[in-house]
Amino acid sequence: MNEIVPVVEMTGIAIGFPGVKALDGVDFRLFQGEVHALMGENGAGKSTLIKALTGVYTIDSGTITVLGERKSFTTPAESQAAGISTVYQEVNLCPNLTVEENIMLGREPRRGGKTGRGSIDWKAVRSRTREVLAGLHLDHVEPNSLLASHSIAVQQLIAIARSVEINAKVLILDEPTSSLDAEEVAQLFRVIRELRDKGVAILFVSHFLEQVYEISDRMTVLRNGKLVGEYMTRELSRMSLISKMIGKDMEALAELDNGPAKERTAADASAMPFIEAVGLGRKGSVSGIDLAINPGEVVGLAGLLGAGRTEIARLFFGADKADEGHLKVKGIQEKIRSPRTAIDKRIAFCSEDRKQEGLIGDLSVRDNLILAMQASKGWMRRVPRRVQDELVTEYIEALDIRPANPDALIKNLSGGNQQKVLLARWLVTEPGLLILDEPTRGIDIGAKTQIQKLVNQLAAKGMSILFISSELEEVLRVSDRIAIIKDREKLAEIHNNGVSVEDVMSVIAGGTQ
Amino acid sequence: MSALSTLAKPSTRKATQARTRLRASARYAPTLATVGLFLAMFAVGSGLYPSFLSGQVFLNLFIDNTFLIVLAVGMTFVILTGGIDLSVGAVVALSMMVAATLLQQGWNPAAVIVLVLVIGSGLGFLMGLVIQYFDIQPFIVTLAGMFLARGLCYVISLESIPVTEGFFTGMAQAQIPLPGELFISPGVVLALLIVAAAFFVLHHTRFGRTVYAIGGNEHSAMLMGLPVKGTKILVYALSGLCSAIAGILFSFYSLSGYSLAAQGMELDAIAAVVIGGTLLTGGTGYVLGSVVGVLVLGIVQTFIAYDGTLSSWWTKIVIGGLLLVFILLQRLFARKTA
Numbered sequence: 146m147n148e149i150v151p152v153v154e155m156t157g158i159a160i161g162f163p164g165v166k167a168l169d170g171v172d173f174r175l176f177q178g179e180v181h182a183l184m185g186e187n188g189a190g191k192s193t194l195i196k197a198l199t200g201v202y203t204i205d206s207g208t209i210t211v212l213g214e215r216k217s218f219t220t221p222a223e224s225q226a227a228g229i230s231t232v233y234q235e236v237n238l239c240p241n242l243t244v245e246e247n248i249m250l251g252r253e254p255r256r257g258g259k260t261g262r263g264s265i266d267w268k269a270v271r272s273r274t275r276e277v278l279a280g281l282h283l284d285h286v287e288p289n290s291l292l293a294s295h296s297i298a299v300q301q302l303i304a305i306a307r308s309v310e311i312n313a314k315v316l317i318l319d320e321p322t323s324s325l326d327a328e329e330v331a332q333l334f335r336v337i338r339e340l341r342d343k344g345v346a347i348l349f350v351s352h353f354l355e356q357v358y359e360i361s362d363r364m365t366v367l368r369n370g371k372l373v374g375e376y377m378t379r380e381l382s383r384m385s386l387i388s389k390m391i392g393k394d395m396e397a398l399a400e401l402d403n404g405p406a407k408e409r410t411a412a413d414a415s416a417m418p419f420i421e422a423v424g425l426g427r428k429g430s431v432s433g434i435d436l437a438i439n440p441g442e443v444v445g446l447a448g449l450l451g452a453g454r455t456e457i458a459r460l461f462f463g464a465d466k467a468d469e470g471h472l473k474v475k476g477i478q479e480k481i482r483s484p485r486t487a488i489d490k491r492i493a494f495c496s497e498d499r500k501q502e503g504l505i506g507d508l509s510v511r512d513n514l515i516l517a518m519q520a521s522k523g524w525m526r527r528v529p530r531r532v533q534d535e536l537v538t539e540y541i542e543a544l545d546i547r548p549a550n551p552d553a554l555i556k557n558l559s560g561g562n563q564q565k566v567l568l569a570r571w572l573v574t575e576p577g578l579l580i581l582d583e584p585t586r587g588i589d590i591g592a593k594t595q596i597q598k599l600v601n602q603l604a605a606k607g608m609s610i611l612f613i614s615s616e617l618e619e620v621l622r623v624s625d626r627i628a629i630i631k632d633r634e635k636l637a638e639i640h641n642n643g644v645s646v647e648d649v650m651s652v653i654a655g656g657t658q
Numbered sequence: 659m660s661a662l663s664t665l666a667k668p669s670t671r672k673a674t675q676a677r678t679r680l681r682a683s684a685r686y687a688p689t690l691a692t693v694g695l696f697l698a699m700f701a702v703g704s705g706l707y708p709s710f711l712s713g714q715v716f717l718n719l720f721i722d723n724t725f726l727i728v729l730a731v732g733m734t735f736v737i738l739t740g741g742i743d744l745s746v747g748a749v750v751a752l753s754m755m756v757a758a759t760l761l762q763q764g765w766n767p768a769a770v771i772v773l774v775l776v777i778g779s780g781l782g783f784l785m786g787l788v789i790q791y792f793d794i795q796p797f798i799v800t801l802a803g804m805f806l807a808r809g810l811c812y813v814i815s816l817e818s819i820p821v822t823e824g825f826f827t828g829m830a831q832a833q834i835p836l837p838g839e840l841f842i843s844p845g846v847v848l849a850l851l852i853v854a855a856a857f858f859v860l861h862h863t864r865f866g867r868t869v870y871a872i873g874g875n876e877h878s879a880m881l882m883g884l885p886v887k888g889t890k891i892l893v894y895a896l897s898g899l900c901s902a903i904a905g906i907l908f909s910f911y912s913l914s915g916y917s918l919a920a921q922g923m924e925l926d927a928i929a930a931v932v933i934g935g936t937l938l939t940g941g942t943g944y945v946l947g948s949v950v951g952v953l954v955l956g957i958v959q960t961f962i963a964y965d966g967t968l969s970s971w972w973t974k975i976v977i978g979g980l981l982l983v984f985i986l987l988q989r990l991f992a993r994k995t996a
Contacts (some may be wrong), residue, residue, distance in 0.1 A: 222883035237881045239874030241941035251884045264862035
């Protein structure tokens, strides 16, 4: 590839939000006629970088050059005027308007000559729309049909049509394939390739590694708001890409010991699983998940952030409704429509985001702890204060919650202790299946070990546990079996007898097993 | 055919077109339902009362509601963006008070009208600025605007102020004859001109289409690079302008200024817009529908006047019932088209 002048050049970009440095001195280049993938885990700064380029966020420092001209964007309109157009994951068009309006909105041809400021020339709008749609093989889409009447895939192509109409030099596609099926993805890629061959510079963001390797020519990797590097796609193996994304090289990963051996024997494999998913899936989320968890077994979900781990947990708990496959609880097929039914079936879910979804900061340890139990009993039957006190004292002691004061407000506890309260809340309900989504995120090493130990103890008592963590070592340390999730599907399932971090990584990278 | 054509589930173009037509008619359905309701009410009235079926009864619906039509036009713009303007009734009263007071002091009627229009649109503009730049719900901002305008009325005078000025009294009595011994007032002509202008702006200018886009999805509209801020502010200024014009028209009609006038008129305007088929969530609706909505409110009043035994509060009860029915209807349509 000729090292000609980049269409877009961003240098030393920094953006901060209160308490967070979202981007820190990131450089980025985009050339004409290439598909460039922006890679990184969730929270690496991909979206922030895109929003800096599209004028949604204003940069704190750094420079943006488009076609050799210094730019400082403060609104999306300015960025679009510079020839940069974006198609977002959630299709940012207006569902209440027609296809032609969505393509032409804000740039409708008007009567009264070229500089005319007269009324909209709807005839010209119609014919221009037909032209643009035909260019994208969308001849079958009626310009005057409502946007909402089309599938997400077509809506996405219509959003691209809007960029084509603008004559965009740069097209940014932010997770365009996350709600498309394989066939739709192939069709989208065809359009992307055609646009690239016409000289459009395309920035492609996706969680799907295989798609990135299929479509991109070059990639930039970000981690924790910092630039890791820029690579040619064909020169970077999947393994090294992953290690760059998560920031640990292979040797270091391999050297990590497996930690303390599990203090119990694996569960009896012949037992009836407590819960079994058969072909479980949901459009736009995960698909075809088969997973069984026996009583007394810890199953770990391994995979990159955004691979679909939390989505699986949410399907198990009924927080999202599955639209394919089904769940069996103790061998009986059950419809888990809501968290309420899941709780009735003795499924508990410790969510990833304890502040947002789990704990109520202004209530005391006691109130937070009793919450799930009270909910399962119904609001009319209050748990007597004496029972509350007994339970709370028991769990504060068992989990070593500090301070050991039932009336302390949750928001004043440390992260690790908050996590323990959240765990205790579900343990009080004596669940058959405990789903732990990132139970050790953001807590100190001591509390981490305590929680890992607790998981072992609970499993030893016969509880089924689904354990999710981005720290592979941790997953390996606690799980009996590991399901590997990639690109929103279950890739493999391995028994954890001496499996190393590197083994799991190579499965994710699609190498040998 | 290209490979992409497989994206459209029914394969032939004809099927797609037929479906599009069906969708299109679904878009007009709430408004058409309102038209149907109006015609049905007119037919029932004609059956019950012999003198009901006359052109003049129909035209009186316009003559007696010119101000409400103009208010509903402004309100349609606001509701289409997904907002609400609660201040319009109070701004009508304020406009009447300002006009009556200044006319009493011998001001030139033309100057009075211009000043009133400037005050009305200025108030709306300010509310729009606050809504946009401080990101406060329109409900609260326009509620504050309502108290402010109503309060200013009381500051000007607690008493009713009569209007005796020649131009205003002339307009109050003026009739424009139509064939068949029918007549309308000049106010009706003005109101219909405003409706026509609003229709043109909403459907044939970029500003109008941006109004719809904001109502459809404000965030998307912003990301599409549309002038969202300016449009939203302008919409409230327009509603303020319409309120001021409605105030002048109401002055022609009542020939007085009174600080308690037009109480609850903002709610009538909102009801007319909703009954006319505009979704309160924004993005869907037609200004012509709002006009029909006003006519429906008018015909309910006419009914009660013809009956003679019913308390006028029945108007409110019927309007409340209709409002509920129409909101439920919209919900059903929205589910079907979604």
